[in-house]
Amino acid sequence: MLNWIYEHQEYIYIVILMIFLGIEVIGRVPSVLHTPLMSGANAIHGVVIIGAIIVMGKAGSDDYLALILGFLAVILGTLNVVGGFVVTDRMLHMFKKKK
Amino acid sequence: MQNILTICYLIASVTFILGLKMLSNPASARKGNLIAAAGMAIAILGTIFLYKDEAGDNLHNYGWIFGGIIIGAIAGTLAAKKVKMTAMPEMVSLFNGMGGACAALISLSEFHHLHNITNTDFENDFHIGAGVGATPPSAFVLQLLIITAGLVIGSVSFAGSVIAWGKLNGKIKDFAFKGQHMLNLVILALVLGLSAYFITEAPVRIPVDDATSIIPFVKQSATPVFFIIFGFALLYGVFFVLPIGGADMPVVISLLNSFTGVAAACGGFLYDNKVMLTGGILVGAAGTLLTILMCKAMNRSLKNVLIGSFGGGNVATGGGQKGGGGSYKEISINDAAVTMSYARKVMIVPGYGLAVAQAQHTCHELEKVLSEKGVEVLYAIHPVAGRMPGHMNVLLAEADVSYDKLLEMEQANEEFKTTDVVLVLGANDVVNPAAKSDPSSPIYGMPILEVEEAKMVIVNKRSMKPGYAGIENQLFFQPKTSMLFGDAKAVLQQLVSEVKTL
Numbered sequence: 001m002l003n004w005i006y007e008h009q010e011y012i013y014i015v016i017l018m019i020f021l022g023i024e025v026i027g028r029v030p031s032v033l034h035t036p037l038m039s040g041a042n043a044i045h046g047v048v049i050i051g052a053i054i055v056m057g058k059a060g061s062d063d064y065l066a067l068i069l070g071f072l073a074v075i076l077g078t079l080n081v082v083g084g085f086v087v088t089d090r091m092l093h094m095f096k097k098k099k
Numbered sequence: 100m101q102n103i104l105t106i107c108y109l110i111a112s113v114t115f116i117l118g119l120k121m122l123s124n125p126a127s128a129r130k131g132n133l134i135a136a137a138g139m140a141i142a143i144l145g146t147i148f149l150y151k152d153e154a155g156d157n158l159h160n161y162g163w164i165f166g167g168i169i170i171g172a173i174a175g176t177l178a179a180k181k182v183k184m185t186a187m188p189e190m191v192s193l194f195n196g197m198g199g200a201c202a203a204l205i206s207l208s209e210f211h212h213l214h215n216i217t218n219t220d221f222e223n224d225f226h227i228g229a230g231v232g233a234t235p236p237s238a239f240v241l242q243l244l245i246i247t248a249g250l251v252i253g254s255v256s257f258a259g260s261v262i263a264w265g266k267l268n269g270k271i272k273d274f275a276f277k278g279q280h281m282l283n284l285v286i287l288a289l290v291l292g293l294s295a296y297f298i299t300e301a302p303v304r305i306p307v308d309d310a311t312s313i314i315p316f317v318k319q320s321a322t323p324v325f326f327i328i329f330g331f332a333l334l335y336g337v338f339f340v341l342p343i344g345g346a347d348m349p350v351v352i353s354l355l356n357s358f359t360g361v362a363a364a365c366g367g368f369l370y371d372n373k374v375m376l377t378g379g380i381l382v383g384a385a386g387t388l389l390t391i392l393m394c395k396a397m398n399r400s401l402k403n404v405l406i407g408s409f410g411g412g413n414v415a416t417g418g419g420q421k422g423g424g425g426s427y428k429e430i431s432i433n434d435a436a437v438t439m440s441y442a443r444k445v446m447i448v449p450g451y452g453l454a455v456a457q458a459q460h461t462c463h464e465l466e467k468v469l470s471e472k473g474v475e476v477l478y479a480i481h482p483v484a485g486r487m488p489g490h491m492n493v494l495l496a497e498a499d500v501s502y503d504k505l506l507e508m509e510q511a512n513e514e515f516k517t518t519d520v521v522l523v524l525g526a527n528d529v530v531n532p533a534a535k536s537d538p539s540s541p542i543y544g545m546p547i548l549e550v551e552e553a554k555m556v557i558v559n560k561r562s563m564k565p566g567y568a569g570i571e572n573q574l575f576f577q578p579k580t581s582m583l584f585g586d587a588k589a590v591l592q593q594l595v596s597e598v599k600t601l
Contacts, residue, residue: 004237011368015380021116022384029123031396031507032480034389034488038353039191040122040132041385044115045359046198047139047378050146051205051366056167057150057158059208063215066208067160071167073204078171079178080198081143085136086179087190092129094184094496 036091043084049077100149107145108374114138115378119385125502142374143168184497185454188487189267192260192352195359199256202362203329206250209369210325213246214317240302242369243317247294247325249365251332256358258336263348263355266340275342286335290328297324339405347404349487350393354401357386396482396546427563430581432590435522435557436597442519444475446511448548449491450484452525452560458588459498462524465591466500468598477504479511479521481529481548508548515552523550523558525587527565531572540570556580559590 005012029037056070114134121131150158158164175194182190265271301321343351360382367376394401430438439445453462466476478500484491492505506514515521523530526548533540534547550556556579563582565571574580583590 011376014373014376015364018377018380019384022119022381022386023388025116025119025123025381026385026388026392029389029392030125031392031482032489032492032505033123033125033128034393034482035187035191035490035493036128036132037119037122037489038349038356038386038389038487039187040118040135041360041382041389042191042195042198042356043132044118044135044139044378045356045363045382046194047111047115047142047375048198048201048205048359048363048366050142050372050375051363051370052167052201053143053146053164054150054152054158054370054372055205055208055212056160056164057147058152058212059160059163061160066211067163069204069208069211070160071163073201073208074164074167075171075174076197076204077201078168079175080194080201081139081175082172083175083179083190083194083197085132085139086176087182087187087194088132089129089136090179091187091493092132094493 036088039084039088039091043081043088046077046081046084049074049081052077101151104145104149107141107149108372111138111142111145111374112377114141115374115381119381183457184459184494185457186268187493188349188352188490189264192264192267192348192355195352195356196257196260196264198359199253199260199355199362202249202253202359202366203257203332204253205366205369206246206253207329209246210250213242214322240298243302244298245365245368247298247328249362249369250325250329251290251294252358252365253362254329254332255336255339256355256362258333259340259351259355259358260336262337262340263352267348271341273342273344279338279342283335283338286331286338290331290335293324293328293331297321297328301325343404349483349490350390350401350404352487353386353390353393357383357390360384360386393483393488396488399545427575427580427582430557430583432583432593432597435581435583436594436601438555438557439469439520439522439594440472440474440598440601442474444477444514444518445469445520445522446477446479446506446514446518446550446553448479448481448484448521448523448526448530448550449495450481450524450526450529452587454485454490454494454525456525456587456589458524458586458591459494459500461588461591461595463495463498463500465595465598466504468595472598472601477506477511477514479508479514479548479550480505481508481526484526484529508546512549512552515549518553519555521550521553521556523556523560524591525559525561527560527572528570530574531570532574533570533572536573542570550574551577551579554579557583559583559585559587561586 052070052073056074059066059070115138118131118135121127121134147164179190262271301318303316303318340351360379364376364379364383367379391401394404453459469476478495480491482488495505528542530548530550531542532551534542534545537543551574558575558580562584575582
């Protein structure tokens with residue numbers, strides 16, 4: 001166990017720091033921005049698309065199962081990213097200060 | 100090249116953090132979103148063109164990659180542009196589900212890959228799992244653990260989000276039966292138990308001839324277990340969300356949002372990819388806190404929402420008999436228009452009814468005609484009014500209502516004392532005084548808008564039916580309260596034309 005922690009300390013540091021950072025960053029959000037924030041966070045976890053691209057890009061060109069799985073993953077991941085950011089932008093557009 | 104990719108990922112990670120931070124301030128929110136989007140684009144393009152696998156090969160299948168991205172981008176943009184403001188929560192839920200499904204598919208695909216490699220030529224192929232050379236068995240077990248975790252979390256998030264989406268747009272009705280919580284626990288236990296079994300049983304070590312090296316290998320007989328886990332995880336997602344009431348969906352979506360974040364982070368571990376890891380954990384942590392903040396605004400514990408004490412609807416009668424009875428009085432459109440036109444200060448309390456009736460523009464119009472008559476018009480926004488926290492702000496902003504006319508609850512509660520007329524538009528539970536006065540009420544303790552402090556309250560509702568929490572509202576029976584029945588949009592239109600003629 002101790003050895004495992006030693007070997008993966010880099011990851012453990014990242015995870016712990018990110019947890020605190022995530023909490024700190026969100027902690028100061030006024031409730032009016034909760035919906036856009038949830039939407040924005042939703043778009044950011046669309047970073048999972050990178051995994052989909054890697055899976056897709058590594059699939060053997062005759063391995064149809066892998067190609068189809070990867071292709072679907074890329075489509076869904078892109079939907080998450082693009083849709084997420086566009087919806088958030090649309091919501092925030094409405095917060096523009098009026099003269 | 101790999102160095103450049105590392106820089107790309109670093110930039111992307113920073114933009115995610117900056118983006119979230121800027122999203123927390125109304126003035127910079129929009130820019131923050133765009134910055135995060137730019138970082139995401141850098142990370143995606145970097146991955147496509149610069150990524151090299153452990154063997155140093157570039158990615159291939161560019162046609163498939165770009166095809167998928169183009170389809171996804173077009174569909175995503177169209178869906179996001181066309182969706183109505185009132186349907187935003189559903190949309191977010193659906194996009195979240197897509198992310199979860201993506202994570203689950205990655206796990207399925209990686210498992211397929213691993214399984215193929217280890218079962219076709221394990222004799223002398225050392226390219227097992229990740230890394231050139233024999234993967235140490237503990238790392239192999241870890242890899243299977245991560246793949247399984249990504250599969251389970253992604254599937255729960257996907258199935259749950261789709262159910263949440265269906266519930267919010269009314270396609271799926273609340274569905275609860277006796278023993279549902281038991282069933283959920285059983286399914287969850289099955290998922291966890293099977294996963295534990297799979298992770299301990301599936302990897303086997305095969306000593307190679309000289310017995311100095313060991314080849315990790317996925318046991319053929321354990322393969323079906325992986326797919327059974329997948330099935331049960333989907334089932335759990337469905338049953339987990341089904342019994343939870345429609346108005347609790349924001350909390351659930353926020354929770355599922357953080358699930359997907361964790362699922363994305365699993366991908367980060369799997370590919371040793373720091374941007375997936377940071378992005379995923381960041382959202383996982385932020386989403387969890389946001390979930391808790393939302394619960395707090397409703398004065399309910401997360402456990403309560405999930406076990407669904409009034410989400411399930413069986414406690415609906417809790418405070419009911421106390422509130423029943425009493426008589427209420429109605430007010431005519433004309434009288435309401437006159438009272439508001441001659442008031443000094445009018446406070447509008449929007450709620451779910453306004454969103455359903457799509458009356459935000461008409462509401463803004465009423466605000467304008469009243470302001471022209473010298474009436475000070477403000478909006479009092481309860482944090483959980485509508486279907487999502489902040490829902491009302493988004494709606495009213497769509498109708499061009501100025502941001503500084505929207506008062507948050509604490510501010511509004513101070514203003515009510517000096518307010519002449521409060522106009523409640525389709526809000527109910529958030530103005531129910533029982534939350535302060537009746538300890539037996541299911542919403543007791545929830546912070547509310549204290550509209551009864553104002554001189555007069557006009558409540559627009561479609562009928563006397565109780566609101567989401569299923570409890571009577573004493574406010575409606577108070578002498579200073581008048582009811583104005585009808586659809587929020589129709590009533591507002593009539594009010595506008597009445598006020599204009601005065």
